[in-house]
Amino acid sequence: MFSKILVANRGEIAVRVIRACKEMGITSVAVFSEADKDALHVSLADEGYCIGGPAPRDSYLNMSAIITLARATECEAIHPGYGFLAENHRFARLCEEHGIVFIGPPSEVIKRMGDKAAARETMRQAGVPVIPGSDTLRDIATARHEAERIGFPLLIKASSGGGGRGIRLVREAGEFERQYTASVAEARNAFGDGSVYLEKYLRPVKHIEVQILADNHGHIVCLGERDCSAQRKNQKMIEESPAAIPEKVRRRMAEASVMVAVAAGYRGAGTVEYLYDGAGNFYFLEMNTRLQVEHPVTEMVTWVDLVKWQIRIAAGSPLGFSQDNISLMGHSIECRINAENPYRSFRPSSGRIEMLHVPGGPWVRFDTAIYQGYTIPPFYDSMIGKLIVYAKTRDEAIRKMKAALCELIIEGIEHNADFQLEILSSEEFESAAYTTDFLEGWLGNGGHEK
Numbered sequence: 001m002f003s004k005i006l007v008a009n010r011g012e013i014a015v016r017v018i019r020a021c022k023e024m025g026i027t028s029v030a031v032f033s034e035a036d037k038d039a040l041h042v043s044l045a046d047e048g049y050c051i052g053g054p055a056p057r058d059s060y061l062n063m064s065a066i067i068t069l070a071r072a073t074e075c076e077a078i079h080p081g082y083g084f085l086a087e088n089h090r091f092a093r094l095c096e097e098h099g100i101v102f103i104g105p106p107s108e109v110i111k112r113m114g115d116k117a118a119a120r121e122t123m124r125q126a127g128v129p130v131i132p133g134s135d136t137l138r139d140i141a142t143a144r145h146e147a148e149r150i151g152f153p154l155l156i157k158a159s160s161g162g163g164g165r166g167i168r169l170v171r172e173a174g175e176f177e178r179q180y181t182a183s184v185a186e187a188r189n190a191f192g193d194g195s196v197y198l199e200k201y202l203r204p205v206k207h208i209e210v211q212i213l214a215d216n217h218g219h220i221v222c223l224g225e226r227d228c229s230a231q232r233k234n235q236k237m238i239e240e241s242p243a244a245i246p247e248k249v250r251r252r253m254a255e256a257s258v259m260v261a262v263a264a265g266y267r268g269a270g271t272v273e274y275l276y277d278g279a280g281n282f283y284f285l286e287m288n289t290r291l292q293v294e295h296p297v298t299e300m301v302t303w304v305d306l307v308k309w310q311i312r313i314a315a316g317s318p319l320g321f322s323q324d325n326i327s328l329m330g331h332s333i334e335c336r337i338n339a340e341n342p343y344r345s346f347r348p349s350s351g352r353i354e355m356l357h358v359p360g361g362p363w364v365r366f367d368t369a370i371y372q373g374y375t376i377p378p379f380y381d382s383m384i385g386k387l388i389v390y391a392k393t394r395d396e397a398i399r400k401m402k403a404a405l406c407e408l409i410i411e412g413i414e415h416n417a418d419f420q421l422e423i424l425s426s427e428e429f430e431s432a433a434y435t436t437d438f439l440e441g442w443l444g445n446g447g448h449e450k
Ligand code: ADP
Pocket: 082, 083, 084, 160, 161, 162, 163, 164, 235, 236, 288, 291, 292, 293, 294, 381
């Protein structure tokens, strides 16, 4: 096992990883930007070092500063969390070259799955159903031809996109060329890669994803699924496990996910995302080669600590359990708590937390890096915490989440807890049958009143 790990991230996920290290007797090293000297992850870690300015490119994306520090502090491994460098194959490669273990899959696997168009092709060849669509497009003539073949509405997607960015909806043929040109320019700008591909726009669908763990000894297990259909602008707001899908679909999805893991040569914790049409058909969407924001709901229903297993697998340990040992028990829901005002176009909010009260009671978990008196810097993601509950049934979990959201008090900044409460109270959410277009439609129809 490692004796010292560098955590190359900030916020709640850095805290999450540092906690796992502490429980495992591993020394943790935090890195932080000039804007984060008072951050919780820095005070919880055994050591902390400032590595640059507030802009991510100067600090949390500063590969050479992070590698240099890992070497100077004699860390054997780096945990990248999610976001920032977590899916950067060049960074994983740099770690490998410097004899530091990157806690995640090998760099070539990240590269293979990071190109979403190429990943689709790999999965198609492996016999996993993919969404009708195109390969990477080379020119406008091919693009137009492919678009006509697939039919409208369709999506133009950046091959290197992520986090809900780089996706464009085209409703009809007349809009296509203009949207295509704009997408290529946008992708080049945002991801440094102008490659795009097309996908048929499927609706109504559920976003269902399967958590997998693969060790270095050929063992692969599926840890159930999550329903992440409560989305706004293709970004998840609420996640739950298990999903309201037939047992037969769950089993087939698990089998497909093992095929995906094998085809990808996967190692560590990963997530296979699918769209499910409610009629027994599901389609591969993408693979995320990292720990996911919503991993806690899986931890609650499986009793598997995903971060600890990421670390153990990276250190070469075999998985200590098999598929037969995994059964989903109870129901878990996560609400993302964002510093934003849902009643003013979701504009981001920053500033000092004047008062904080965190809900408690049995099976209530709040993963966060905020504390009373903490000032949220304006430079980073607006997610400031994740409220997670666990109960025997879905109905009980919803009631528990509502109570917990009512109890949560964060004063001094704007946040979305009341808004989350409204979503949980909506008929669609309560029915469990909601699809990815539910939240936007509900917002558009004035589903929430304030
Ligand atoms: P998850 O896929 O884990 O549910 P998100 O899609 O919200 O969660 O992504 C997790 C974090 O990583 C977010 O902060 C998001 O902004 C960031 N992220 C994901 N993919 C990328 C990417 N390709 N480029 C930049 N940031 C990304």
